[in-house]
Amino acid sequence: METKLTWPSQRSTTPEGVYGVLRAAILDGTLPPGGQLREVQIAEDLGISRSPLREALPRLEEEGLVVKVPFRGRFVAKVDPREISDMAALRLLLEPYAAQLSFEALRGQQRPMLLQIMEQLHRAADENDIPASIDAHLRFHGLFYDFSGNDVLRSLWNSWETRLRLYLAADHRAYEDLHDVAVEHQRLADIALEGDIDRFRDELANHFPLALRHGT
Numbered sequence: 001m002e003t004k005l006t007w008p009s010q011r012s013t014t015p016e017g018v019y020g021v022l023r024a025a026i027l028d029g030t031l032p033p034g035g036q037l038r039e040v041q042i043a044e045d046l047g048i049s050r051s052p053l054r055e056a057l058p059r060l061e062e063e064g065l066v067v068k069v070p071f072r073g074r075f076v077a078k079v080d081p082r083e084i085s086d087m088a089a090l091r092l093l094l095e096p097y098a099a100q101l102s103f104e105a106l107r108g109q110q111r112p113m114l115l116q117i118m119e120q121l122h123r124a125a126d127e128n129d130i131p132a133s134i135d136a137h138l139r140f141h142g143l144f145y146d147f148s149g150n151d152v153l154r155s156l157w158n159s160w161e162t163r164l165r166l167y168l169a170a171d172h173r174a175y176e177d178l179h180d181v182a183v184e185h186q187r188l189a190d191i192a193l194e195g196d197i198d199r200f201r202d203e204l205a206n207h208f209p210l211a212l213r214h215g216t
Contacts (some may be wrong), residue, residue: 115142120139
């Protein structure tokens with residue numbers, strides 16, 4: 001592993017703390033896609049035993065951020081651009097429908113949750129915190145599926161979320177300013193609170209990069 005891992009300002013050598021450090025390093029690009037995770041090197045970098053590391057790594061596998069290859073070890077998962085573009089095409093069709101079904105809840109009882117997630121996106125931008133921005137980004141879009149009342153839509157989102165997280169890790173690093181991410185989602189949030197499904201559909205189409213929409 002070429003990059004030396006270090007602890008954030010608050011050090012925690014528990015499995016939870018080690019998981020957090022590795023997860024952040026994957027999402028912010030410190031540990032690049034396809035890179036091998038060598039337990040001995042990581043433990044040496046972080047000054048820990050391998051025990052908490054061995055508890056943390058399976059959690060990253062469950063999230064789809066790490067893959068285990070028999071007889072070779074663990075590697076940071078890679079993004080399949082074609083798969084992401086296929087998901088984008090489906091989302092352009094299904095997400096406006098999910099949003100339309102969820103508008104009543106998000107404009108009513110669940111409005112505080114939508115506003116809270118927007119606060120998280122803006123705060124992540126202020127702190128230039130890529131992992132936090134990615135998490136809030138996914139929570140934002142997940143709201144439409146979660147409150148759609150449609151179990152099939154919820155299941156689809158759950159199956160996409162992990163792979164989208166990997167894509168967003170690269171996507172968010174491409175922004176010169178994470179405030180642009182927050183602003184894009186603020187527009188979607190404002191339209192959702194107005195309940196204008198046609199504007200939401202148009203804004204969502206602008207939200208996705210052209211290459212993703214056409215699978216190139």
